[in-house]
Amino acid sequence: MNLLGRKKIWYLAISGIIILTGIISLLIFKLRLGIDFVGGSIIEIETKQNTNFSNDKIKQALADKNIENLSIYQIGEGGWVLKMKEIDENKKNEIINAIKNKVGESEERRFETVGPTVSQNLRQKSIFAIILAMFAIIFYIALAFRRLPKFLSPWKFGISAIIALVHDLLIVLGAFSILSHFWGYEIDSMFITALLTILGFSVHDTIVVFDRIRENFHSNSPYSGLDIESVANYSLVQTMGRSLNTSLTIILVLIVMLTLGGNTIQPFIVAMLIGMITGTYSSIFIATPILVFWHRK
Structure with missing residues (x-):
């Protein structure tokens, strides 16, 4: 099975179209930032079991209160x-x-306010965490893959993995700009947690493929005398089953959580689901083709 060759251009072209669509969506719709990043207040109430509460009824009750950026979510039964x-x-x-007075008896459970200073600090720390994670991954891969044949660069392995990660993040961000516009999904601290988790899962799959490429270049390997494209293709075929089975298991769990979970964790699960699918795709069809193309130039 030849997964590379001329096909690698198609993989990159498909990803390019998806990313371009996401970037256009980001420019048009932008992202809907949550309280964690722009500041605001949260009120949590508990209702009586026999009262007939709904999202629309609460909004109607508060229609004359001039509340800006109001979002309402149900958690649990009441x-x-x-x-x-x-x-x-x-x-x-x-x-x-x-x-x-207008909907039914309820009891206040929580009232919190996040000021603009705190939200600004959290926004800066979130960006720093993602950038730091990427640099750490580059240095780790370069260190772990330092014992390679002379014509292979460990830094190219690390940077190829990061390009695949950027690919994953751009697709997730683009998808969330669409979800934010049509379904009201917000970017909050849980979303940043999802992005960092996606980075970890995606680079894990990529390292498995890269490690097999390294092993197949050893002198005792039957593929050691072949060119990098042939070795990379053999390595992809050898690891694809493992990568797909591992990712599919996680994706199935996420689908169950999305189906049975509450509204409050839904954006987190959706981000994880999109990231897992794109991460599996990029580790096979983005990181490795970029590595091969770069070493053949």
């Missing part, structure tokens, strides 16, 4: 979370009383 632009204690009491 729990509701309201996210909005930063408010004070008096405004919070107005909201709670309006819900009690």
Whole structure:
């Protein structure tokens, strides 16, 4: 089975089209930042089991309160979370009383406010964490793959893996700009957690393929005398079953969580699901073709 050859141009072209679509979506729709990154307030209420609460009823009850950036999520059987632009204690009491009077009996469980200074700090730390993780991956791969034939560069292995990771992140971000626009998904700290987890899973699959390429270049390997494209193709065929089976197991778990889980974790699960699919694809059809193309130039 020849997975490379002229086919590698098609892999890169397909990814390029998807990423370009995502970038256009980002420019048009942008991302909907959550309270963690722009500041705001959260109110959590617990309702009585016999009351008939709904998202629409709560919004109608608060229609005359002039609440900016209001988002409402249900958690559990009788729990509701309201996210909005930063408010004070008096405004919070107005909201709670309006819900009690117009919808039904409820009890306040939590009230939190994230100021702009805290959200700015969290935004900077999130970007720094992702960049630091990428640089750490480059140095780790370069160190782990230092014992290679002279015509192979460990740094090219590391940078090829990072290009595949950037590919994954751009697709997830592009997808979330569409989801933010049409379904109201927000970018919060859980989303950053999902991105960092995606980085780990994706680079794990890539390292498995790269490690097999290294092993097949050893002098005792039957493929050691072949060119890099042939060795890389053999390595992909040898590891593809393992990569697909591992990723499929995780994807099935995520689908179950998405089906049975609550609304509050839905954006996190969707981000993980998109990232796992793109990460599996990129480790096979992006990182390795880039590595082969780079070494053949």
